[in-house]
Amino acid sequence: MGRWEPNASGRLREAALDLYVERGFEQTTVAEIAARAGLTARTFFRHFADKREVLFAGSELLEQQMVAALDGAPDAASPMDAVGAALDAAAVALGRNRDFSRRRHLVIVANGELMERELIKMTRLTAALTEGLRRRGVPEGDARLAAEAGGAVLRVAFEQWVTGSEQQDLAQVMRESVGRLRSLTR
Template identity: 60%
Template sequence: MGRWEPNARERLQQAALELYSERGFEQTTVAEIAKRAGLTERTFFRHFADKREVLFAGSETLHALFVSTAAAAPQSAAPIDAIAAALDAVASVFQDRHAHSRRRQTVIVANAELRERELIKLASLSAALADTLRQRGVPEPAASVAAEAGIAVFKVAFERWVGETDGRDLGFFIRESLDELKGVASGN
């Protein structure tokens, strides 16, 4: 096989997710993932540090999109509106990824190590968002509270969306949870 493999990254991600779903995360080896994708282990390690990383490969892109969208909101926008814009931008990325996201979530929920990893990623997203809000002039603790609440909305909406069977998109669930946050906070 040549050094350059078309869509190697995507093929490895697809193969890994299939195998994790079929056999479980712990029972799957990198050799098996590479084989299923029709690639070598060497190619696998050119793309991913380990078999856990395959599941979190998109998180840097997501992180960057989230933070840059919040930062780009009009200076007059309230913190919650900057966060809503960021959540909307992220939702559009998941537009055609329902089956994939659902499968990935099932794998993650079944494994304590992967759940911890997901929580760490969300905590770091929250910290970055709080930092962005502070740079927009939002004081503490408003910046941290707004960021944590925004991530909470994302988390709840994402979990509802992966369980969705009526075809409503992630954006729908984000708006729903954001409305609930407003309702809850105002004492309804």
């Protein structure tokens, strides 16, 4: 087996996603994922704690990038504009591979356990954005409301992007979603 070949993590992710789409998440084993990637199960566990983590690896990095973008927003930016900067960072991180994102989304929505994990990830993300807004001096209630609105935009825009037939850019879909949210409050 080619365990020393480059990009073992990426190969494992692709193999896992292919198998999850073909067979279903529950019916796929770590051994099958490793074999499809041309690696060993031991190598799998060097990269991922379990087969769910193949789908959620990078969540911490996404959170860090979004919080960094929020923190880097101009001091005069409104809370929603700061959240908009975080959404732009999310669009860059998540919008790189639409096919992968689309297949990942299909696997997650087909499994209750994975949906729960996705919701936990989103809750942590909105909590981190709330804390970032509080550091900017935004009162707790307003910070939470802006962060939750940003989380809603992220979920709705991402789903629209992965399920849509157009080859639209995720950043554009996010910006349009923020615009629609703002128009709903007028």
